[in-house]
Amino acid sequence: MRTTVLAFAALAMALGIAPVSAADTDPALLTKATALMEKDFQSRGIAKVERLKQDDVMSLCTQYRGALPADVAKRVQAEQMATIKFPADGKYMGDWKNGDKIAQSGRGATWSDKPDTVNGGGCYNCHRVSGTELSYGTIGPSLYQFGKLRGGPTEANMKYVYGKLYNSQAYVPCSNMPRFGYHGVLTEAQIKDLVALLLDPESIVNQ
Ligand code: HEC
Structure with missing residues (x-):
């Protein structure tokens, strides 16, 4: 045992x-x-x-x-922040509909997947994402109406969500949230679609 x-x-x-x-x-x-x-x-x-x-x-x-003690946390955050590759074109938002599919897909990265299998983000495992899901996990906070509650797709909000998805440890050291960009689980385009899912006023998340 x-x-x-x-x-x-x-x-x-x-x-x-x-x-x-x-x-x-x-x-x-x-x-x-x-x-x-x-x-x-x-x-x-x-x-x-x-x-x-x-x-x-x-x-x-x-x-x-x-x-982590404060000084260690500060160092870790700075190191993890430096790993984030923000989009070279300066655009943070993609297509929220794709983002929704990525958020609701838990597949990828298992032994039976191929190297070119497109991974999902599995966000629903830990977060409530939209108002229409049948089930979702509660390890992370609810993301329902995230954009609406946080002031929409401002530059600062888009950059924060992109960075958070790329490397959660850069914002909250020892977070339980996976480092999707850092570990190459999600691509830049996929992360942009998820930024749109959370911040686009048209997105299902913000209805
Ligand atoms: C294994 C559980 C887990 C998964 C999977 C996960 N998260 Fe998280 N997430 C968390 C936890 C726990 C927090 C709160 C601690 C923190 O901020 O790191 C969080 C925080 C966040 C925040 C910050 C919320 C705020 O109030 O600022 C965002 C945005 C977010 N997650 C988006 C996502 C998206 C989008 C996905 C899917 C690609 C995802 N998360 C997948 C656990 C998870």
């Missing part, structure tokens, strides 16, 4: 989810859990075992159990 909990904690961390259990702060237990994961998980197709490796931010979030 303990091993299962540990393995789950290690997997959650590897996937970029902040630590959930006290066990993950014990170096000996963490080493054991990591060894178990490496033994049990094999690379298959595009799903490589390397995904289990935590980068600098995830390691720090594990070490500090998701609550």
Whole structure:
């Protein structure tokens, strides 16, 4: 049982989810859990075992159990902010209808997908997105009427949403939200479509 909990904690961390259990702060237990994961998980197709490796931010979030000291948080944020590639053409908004499809698609990046499989964003797993969804997760805040409530597609809002989707850790260190652009899960065009989904006054989100 303990091993299962540990393995789950290690997997959650590897996937970029902040630590959930006290066990993950014990170096000996963490080493054991990591060894178990490496033994049990094999690379298959595009799903490589390397995904289990935590980068600098995830390691720090594990070490500090998701609550980074202010100076560390500041450094992490600055480093993550520097990774964001904002659109070269200066345009942040695409097509909200495409954005809706991306938000409601949870597919991609599994062993049975091909390298050219178009990934979804799976936003519905954690957020309420529109007023018409049958079900949605609540790990993240509701995004329903996001644009309406935040003042619409201003330059600052568009840049914020684009950046947030590209690399959530640049805004909230140890966030549970995946880093979609940083990890190459979503393309620039897809992120633009999602910016439109949240901020375009015509979008289903803002009705
Ligand atoms: C695994 C869960 C998870 C997924 C999947 C996820 N998010 Fe999030 N998201 C969160 C959490 C948790 C927060 C709050 C903490 C933070 O701001 O990072 C958040 C915050 C946000 C915010 C900032 C909200 C604000 O009030 O400023 C936006 C915008 C957002 N998410 C959009 C999206 C979109 C669009 C997608 C799909 C591409 C998505 N998220 C997928 C968990 C998730």
